[in-house]
Amino acid sequence: MGRFTAILLLLSSFIYTNSFAQDEVKVIRAGQLLDVASGSMLSNQIIVVRNNIIEAVGDVGRINIPAGAIEIDLSNSTVLPGLMDAHVHLTSDASVNGYDSLSRSAIRNALYGSYSAGLTLRAGFTTVRNVGAAAYGDVALRDTIGAGEVSGPRMLVAGQSLGITGGHCDSNLLPPEYEFRGGGVADGPWAVRQKVRENNKYGANLIKFCATGGVMSKGTNPGAQQFTQEEMDAIVDEAHALGMKVAAHAHGTEGIKAAIRAGVDSVEHASILDDEAIQLALENNTTLVMDVYVSDYILETGAEVGMLEESLAKEREVGAVQRESFRRAHAAGVNIVFGSDAGVYPHGLNGRQFAKMVEFGMTPMEAIQAATIKAAELLGLENQAGVLNEGTFADLIAVEGNPLENVAVLENVGFVMKEGEVFLNEISD
Numbered sequence: 433m434g435r436f437t438a439i440l441l442l443l444s445s446f447i448y449t450n451s452f453a454q455d456e457v458k459v460i461r462a463g464q465l466l467d468v469a470s471g472s473m474l475s476n477q478i479i480v481v482r483n484n485i486i487e488a489v490g491d492v493g494r495i496n497i498p499a500g501a502i503e504i505d506l507s508n509s510t511v512l513p514g515l516m517d518a519h520v521h522l523t524s525d526a527s528v529n530g531y532d533s534l535s536r537s538a539i540r541n542a543l544y545g546s547y548s549a550g551l552t553l554r555a556g557f558t559t560v561r562n563v564g565a566a567a568y569g570d571v572a573l574r575d576t577i578g579a580g581e582v583s584g585p586r587m588l589v590a591g592q593s594l595g596i597t598g599g600h601c602d603s604n605l606l607p608p609e610y611e612f613r614g615g616g617v618a619d620g621p622w623a624v625r626q627k628v629r630e631n632n633k634y635g636a637n638l639i640k641f642c643a644t645g646g647v648m649s650k651g652t653n654p655g656a657q658q659f660t661q662e663e664m665d666a667i668v669d670e671a672h673a674l675g676m677k678v679a680a681h682a683h684g685t686e687g688i689k690a691a692i693r694a695g696v697d698s699v700e701h702a703s704i705l706d707d708e709a710i711q712l713a714l715e716n717n718t719t720l721v722m723d724v725y726v727s728d729y730i731l732e733t734g735a736e737v738g739m740l741e742e743s744l745a746k747e748r749e750v751g752a753v754q755r756e757s758f759r760r761a762h763a764a765g766v767n768i769v770f771g772s773d774a775g776v777y778p779h780g781l782n783g784r785q786f787a788k789m790v791e792f793g794m795t796p797m798e799a800i801q802a803a804t805i806k807a808a809e810l811l812g813l814e815n816q817a818g819v820l821n822e823g824t825f826a827d828l829i830a831v832e833g834n835p836l837e838n839v840a841v842l843e844n845v846g847f848v849m850k851e852g853e854v855f856l857n858e859i860s861d
Contacts, residue, residue: 460506462830477511480497481826523570533605562574564640595658638677659687664680683701
């Protein structure tokens with residue numbers, strides 16, 4: 433027994449020593465560091481990263497640099513938390529639209545997602561919320577990234593979007609003899625509860641449903657409500673009972689208000705807001721996720737990439753109204769979180785939305801907070817991401833220039849670290 437005990441102790445010591453030795457420490461020297469919580473820019477900061485977690489942040493001279501640490505010099509750059517996009521479709525290819533989309537299988541789309549995920553990460557977005565994908569392609573992509581098999585942002589996923597028969601979240605391109613319908617289609621309170629349970633069963637993090645028609649779908653009116661109040665109430669009640677947050681696609685005013693009354697956590701697009709809708713959002717602490725860049729892409733490029741003329745016509749009506757709604761909602765103090773709808777436009781261009789958010793009323797700091805600390809709160813990651821604090825994930829980016837002076841510099845991210853691993857380093861010394 434003595435010899436056996438000695439062997440066990442020796443083995444335990446070996447395992448402990450080697451696990452400790454596996455720690456990798458990186459030290460980042462930041463010339464400027466944007467503190468998104470306080471809204472201040474700090475100079476000459478040191479960030480110590482141990483494995484995937486930030487161990488310390490502080491002024492040069494105050495932070496002890498561990499021996500043997502890998503040093504990363506960003507002293508000529510501005511460092512800020514990894515960005516977060518709360519409305520993407522990584523399994524959607526912006527170059528495939530209308531009837532051409534019928535040629536793409538769900539498996540093909542999921543494989544495309546492994547490519548778009550890399551583009552998104554290298555654009556500085558270390559966390560995204562994927563709001564809908566056929567056949568749970570986003571669940572598969574999230575798990576593939578999580579296993580380290582492909583590079584991409586941290587993902588929270590909605591699985592199959594819920595919608596009414598013939599609605600925006602259905603598939604309406606084929607004639608009736610094909611009897612084809614979207615995987616998340618359900619009608620009636622108990623049917624939608626079953627779909628929520630199904631999404632939960634197959635690994636979705638949240639629920640997304642279509643409360644109104646949409647721009648990109650055939651035969652739907654963006655302003656028209658889809659799902660009754662009773663159905664929306666059932667979706668939200670079931671999801672919240674399962675610990676899942678709920679996002680509602682909604683362009684039209686009545687659909688927006690019905691979704692807010694049902695208790696959704698966020699309204700996506702929120703294009704046509706009246707005063708009552710804005711007041712309801714304030715009273716219920718409902719977050720709006722408003723994609724105010726994508727209209728430019730649709731109207732400038734949509735015809736070239738095969739978008740239906742019906743969709744282009746709807747965007748001409750909805751886009752300008754949405755931007756005015758954004759301005760009014762922001763002025764009223766509604767919580768607005770960054771969401772781009774990437775997938776309708778090419779992945780990796782997410783950062784173009786910052787300039788539009790500033791154009792329509794936000795300060796640069798408010799736009800950045802919408803994509804960091806506020807996005808983290810909506811996604812339930814407020815103690816893990818969205819800020820550069822001791823104990824949070826080591827998600828950070830760097831840009832040349834000051835984004836508070838010119839927010840468009842966030843369109844050209846030069847350095848990306850996610851959970852302590854460097855995925856991009858094009859910062860010049």
